[in-house]
Amino acid sequence: MDIVVLVKATPVLEEAKITEDGKNLDTSELKFFMNETDTYALEEAILKKEKYGGKVTVVTLADSEIENDVNDMIYESYAKGADDGVIIEYSGIYLDPYAKAMIISDFLKTIKFDLVLLGAQSTDTSYSLLGQLIARHLDLPYTTLVSSVELNGNMLKVVRELEEGLQAVYEIPLPSLLTIQSGINTPRYPPFVKIRNARSRPIKRVSIEDIIKDPRSLVKVKRTRLYIPPSKGAANILKGEPEELAAKLAEIIRGVVPR
């Protein structure tokens, strides 16, 4: 079973800094890692490869501004067990999920696969839209929020996570696309030496212009403003030295906990 895993490099964000134009996140001091649910999608692909054979190809669409972190993400994927890595690069343009889905769909038309996996949601823009749009573009059956995948012949039996702890079971044939929920497996941490060795392996680089002539024309949703939500200022934030904080907190807890 040949599996494509779509991954995204997302930043670890504490204090957000906005660029001067008020539209973008200042990423100059941010470190990017593989989006959390994508790590579960990659692990699931590698587990399936180990069981059934085939190849795992990691594909990412990334701004060349964060090239180093994106390269590291691919090398780490190799160290975990991915066979090939592809970076579709862009620079200096804003892409919405529609443009991204079209670019990735067109790229996927050029390679052979049985299954496409990706994380159910990204920690940055949280659209949860890319996988569904790609599946519709490529006319693949899809389902989302998958918490278990079993293969029987050419048919997958998948479990979807619903609300309130309920689950829905579906049968879905290959080829298809699944978005993966966190917790489906335990992603492996490759030893450092494996990551170092992986750095000598090639990464395939594709420019979006090689795929689509005018990617800007595909953008339907344009960001006009990025900002920090106005604080509702509800919390009374306690101040002080650690011992002092513990004493204050204990007093508050004693005051509200029923006896």
Next chain:
Amino acid sequence: MEIVCIGEIFNNDVSGPTYEAIYLGNELKREYGGKLTLIIAGKDLEKYSAKLSIQGVDSIILLDHPSLELYEQVAYTKAIAGEIRAISPQIVIAPYTSQGMDLLPSIAHEIGYTLVTYCQSLKFTGNGWIATRVIYGGKLLEDVEVDDKNIAVTIRPGDFPQLKQETGSTSVLKKSPEIAQGKMRPVGIVKPALEDIDITKYDVLVSVGRGIGSKENLEMADELAKILNGALACSRPIVDMGWLPKTRQVGSSAKTVKPKVYIALGISGATNHINGMKNSNTIISVNKDPYAPIFEISHYGVVADINDLLPLLLEELKK
């Protein structure tokens, strides 16, 4: 303005977020005038008619068919998209639930509308829409512009009130739609049986998140829970890592809790988690990230590493 809301039946009832979609639909109706139609697909839907006939809903279309009992995206897409085409609304609103996040992209694709997910508010400009979206786990908002008069949106459950004032005067149209056959087949709904305590029954919950750092540190949090006659709960990453069973998870995809005291330790406050605990009487949060969204809904906050603070706190409480 023609407004369509897509409702849903979950676990043999109208889902709470359905009412939130209707609430937003009503707000738009008040602002721009027009008519609000609610569409629901499923099986044996007539019994929900009264519950759905609420203030502001002008008409309800029940797409009723035995094959629609279980959610299946292809059949649901074709049936609902057919009705939307006939109405030709300017906006389609659905909750961002397990069903909505799966279905709306497919419907939007089918009818050629631009979908904006995770919206918090909407403005019609005359030529298009401006939507405010919540991103980076609630740390940032973005305004996005859609140069299209017709859009589809999903909204975050928990962002809007669930008003359920029944009027009984809404026109209800029941239809038996044609069923499109997809390649996928729904098999059934299961509820995994897990034997554990019921965290919704406790007055005090000590809840841990990723910030706890290691499984060993759970012991301190458990000790705190025991001192306070409470129970140990957690956010999603703790279950994902296998440190606590799913029965302890607080959030809209797990358990919704409302204890007298909720102590959040090392929980950043993802939407899903916040929706599962924000109605607790007193919320006390400890997180080393001063920008963690959990502080926004807390009554008391401490910016600290819980693993430094917990031993001191336990000592104080034992005094």
